Amino acid sequence: APSGPTGPVIFAASSLQAPLDELAENWTSLGNREPVLSYASSTALARQIENGSLADLYISADEQWIDYIVTAGKIDPDGIRTLAGNSIVLATSRDGPHAKLYETIPTTAAILEGVTVTSGDPDSVPLGRYAKEILVAEGIWDDIGRRMIRTSSSSAALRLVLLKEADFGVLYASDVERRDDLVSYPAFAKGLHSPIRYKAVLLPSSGHPEAGEFLDYIASDEAAAVFAKYGFTLP
Amino acid sequence: MSFDIAVRKSLGDCSINVAFQSEAPLVAIIGQSGVGKTTLLNCIAGLLKPDTGRIAVEGTTLFDSKQQIDLPPNQRNCGYVFQDSRLFPHKTVKENLLYGMGRSDGSIALSLGNAVSLLDIGSLLERKPGSLSGGETRRVAIGRALLSNPKFLLLDEPLASLDNARADRIIETIERLRDELAIPMLYVSHDTNEVARLTDTVVTLD
Amino acid sequence: MSFDIAVRKSLGDCSINVAFQSEAPLVAIIGQSGVGKTTLLNCIAGLLKPDTGRIAVEGTTLFDSKQQIDLPPNQRNCGYVFQDSRLFPHKTVKENLLYGMGRSDGSIALSLGNAVSLLDIGSLLERKPGSLSGGETRRVAIGRALLSNPKFLLLDEPLASLDNARADRIIETIERLRDELAIPMLYVSHDTNEVARLTDTVVTLD
Amino acid sequence: MIAPLSSAEWEIITLSLKVTSVAVLLALPIAYGLALVLTRSRFPGRFLLDALVHLPLVLPPVVTGYVLLILFGRNGPIGSFLESTFGTSLTFRWTGAALAAAVMALPLMVRAMRLSIEAVDPRLVEAAHTLGASRWRTFATIILPLSLPGILAGAILGFARSIGEFGATITFVSNIPGETRTLPLAIYTSLQVPGTDIAVARLVVLAVIISLAALILSEWLVRRASGGRAHVL
Amino acid sequence: MIAPLSSAEWEIITLSLKVTSVAVLLALPIAYGLALVLTRSRFPGRFLLDALVHLPLVLPPVVTGYVLLILFGRNGPIGSFLESTFGTSLTFRWTGAALAAAVMALPLMVRAMRLSIEAVDPRLVEAAHTLGASRWRTFATIILPLSLPGILAGAILGFARSIGEFGATITFVSNIPGETRTLPLAIYTSLQVPGTDIAVARLVVLAVIISLAALILSEWLVRRASGGRAHVL
């Protein structure tokens, strides 16, 4: 690993930064060496791994890429661990004009009539793919999909809602959960989108003795509580 | 009074201190190389600011340190043949010649055709200055100054690099301007014959 | 044979066709402005390539279109006083003077001190060329060429912009080089007195 | 790889060219004005202006995009003014992409232009003045044409930077197909999904071809402008 | 906002400055060499080289980073060579971040330098030749010093571009704290987490301060180099 005598090198999706930072701190306070966490998009990290990075652990927000790594690296798929899940909500600013409105209007279609909606880009961002599945299932994709503001990450979509540049965001529950400036509306029935799973895998190149232990730790029940604290669901 | 000039100016190690008044239309300025002749012309053209002094040509005050008059160079109506020619490299010879022609309130009304045949530069009109010979460059520079419709002329060794025949024709023109139009001129030269032919009024710098 | 030269060269509208051989160390080149004097010197210095011809100085062939000889300019060992001086603007006068001194196989062994006092440029040594007067620039250009330890000299109107006293001293030096060292020189000038004083061998271009 | 361009690819290319040309045309006069002002005088605040112009180069593009979003968003000071005055908005529109590209290209263009303006021989400016030319005429007839190489170099740099602009664009105007999904955003989008290597490669090749074409054009322009002048060495 | 710098912030700044200075020092001679070659002659392939130099400007930074990853990765042609020959690797190391920054800065530097090299008066080069100077001496004593303004402008552009480089860096060398997490990557990282506005603002201000300092330094250098020469207008 680049940093030599330190802890294992973890390549992790940016969207997991908040819980993972806390978990790494906890892990270190248990007397372990501090893991080195490199946050970037799941894509960039996967390509780096493919091209011979010395990472010990890969934690992805995008199942496609973990499958890709597992296939390309001939990794035993049994080694994949699911750390957490997530759900999708419709959110708006608490002090915006739409915060009250949608308490009284029942259907998603009615709420989203004529307003600006943002989410991840369905072509490239997992969040967008889930949003598209939901809107298709709701039968309003043809209308919304055309005018949806497609961002390059879940955090960019969140930012647009926070700035009120978009009236509504189709966002991860974990991004909305702990914010008191947003209200989320449980507009979507469960099961409208494929399950959201954050998965981790020990990379075959890993020689770090503590990498496996750290993986066990972040997949533990104790860790699940931390994920839950940040709005993630149990795996 | 053609010229009423008193200039003090320090530039690096050199300092000039000149004062003269003249009724003669053509005043020759002579002096050793490096004595400050070009510096004096630059002051009169408004490109350098004298430390103190007064510059008036034909009764028009161009500069006066006491009265705080300092006309900008583009309002001094002077035709200046620079020692280093300074043709515009991106313009053709013809465009160079025409550059100053717009000026309305000058005294020399020379046509482009006149100037071109006088200076024998007809074949150069469409060329860019970069490919001209030394003497050709000089002739175009003279033409540009003459055509700029000036009220007075500053000529800094105008005939350098010119063959005798051509130099002769240009001197004749200068004599004509001196006599017929009484255009005030300051004429810097090292050639004593040239100077003797043109004027009795000689200012020697030292 | 000091010079054995036969050059044909077309440049735009102008074409030169010169041939001369000379035992005299100093050959004057005269001719109207624009006739091709500078072009000829550039060919001899190696800056322009003649269309056809042969250039030999003191028995050394510098160019021969038949034998396909074409020495690059930096191997021709010539000291060239350019008509437009071409001092290096980013170097001091002293650095300009010393620039060519390294050349080993030349014929003029002049010391920096000699050249400086001869040309009267001692007070300019630390200045940059940008602030020199016309004549000062000229003198430094002459100094740079003389100090470059050349086997022969090309002088393109070396005395332009110089006052008589200084021009005289430089002519004396040129005469000394001509007589004592028999350095071949091509000397371009418009001044017939100058030419008459220096040589009987005159090549007229037309 | 050698299949003809799909209509989606055409759309991306025409959009990119539209955004880039508007960006360069917008930035060119502003950059030249800034270059002039930064070259000519030492007014108070000049230094701040200089720094401000450089900022988009120094800051990560995401930050520049974010700042644009805050300023030009519908709640931002400029954005709300534009909305109320002209009824238009730049956010999430191709015009916003052009603005982002222009802002990112600006510092490069200014630098190149400054270099050329500083190289204009002041003796020629003086000569123009003695010939009666006003400040303005001197500018238009001497300084502007003599600094043409810098303007061209600035335009080339600006074009290249604009056509490659990604971070500020995606942050400011998002990634909307047909509206703001320019070539770089399309490449990025394809890169995010495994198994799209061919689509990515096609788009990259297109970007290379466009930039080659632009280079050829610019070289031709430069040679025309310089009148085929010989080169230095 | 006015709290003193934390040790993490210091680490980020020193890392950024290290990466940037190595990048600029690395790119400077290469850029100048390329500028010379592209200015002086019309060898076959010159055009391709020109286009290649511009590519990092035209392509989205992610693609450039990806190409670097493929070339310099442990399995890549250059990467495996470096590994087997020198036992070192650039991937996921600050040296790789410097390489990415250098590659991204290169086209800007080359353009500025070309502008100045093309402006060198060929008559001075001829004069040097008649004074016996070889090609090499002419280069070192005439062309190089006279193109100094372009070198300085290139260095400024390169420095600014390097210190702001994000996309190619995070793609090529990831985002490893203390090793490759430069200022822009740190800003990005902070932007991902809610409630870190102050941390982001502090980092942005630091970036601004560094670039201001660099500008002041460069202006001072330029003025020294030009000997306080007067300006054009």
Ligand SMILES: Nc1ncnc2c1ncn2[C@@H]1O[C@H](COP(=O)(O)OP(=O)(O)OP(=O)(O)O)[C@@H](O)[C@H]1O
């Ligand atoms: N910027 C400057 N700094 C220092 N000295 C300068 C500057 N400009 C001019 N000088 C000096 O001022 C003196 C006068 O220069 P000027 O050009 O007026 O001379 P001149 O009489 O025209 O000479 P010449 O006949 O050689 O052209 C010269 O010695 C010159 O070196």
Ligand SMILES: Nc1ncnc2c1ncn2[C@@H]1O[C@H](COP(=O)(O)OP(=O)(O)OP(=O)(O)O)[C@@H](O)[C@H]1O
């Ligand atoms: N690149 C070019 N294109 C076209 N014509 C040119 C070019 N270079 C020079 N000439 C022409 O060639 C002729 C000879 O020029 P040259 O400089 O040799 O003249 P010269 O005899 O030295 O004149 P002078 O005494 O005026 O310096 C001139 O008419 C000039 O205009």
Ligand code: MOO
């Ligand atoms: O790191 Mo992600 O896949 O853009 O949330």
Ligand SMILES: [Mg+2]
């Ligand atoms: Mg003078």
Ligand SMILES: [Mg+2]
């Ligand atoms: Mg000549």
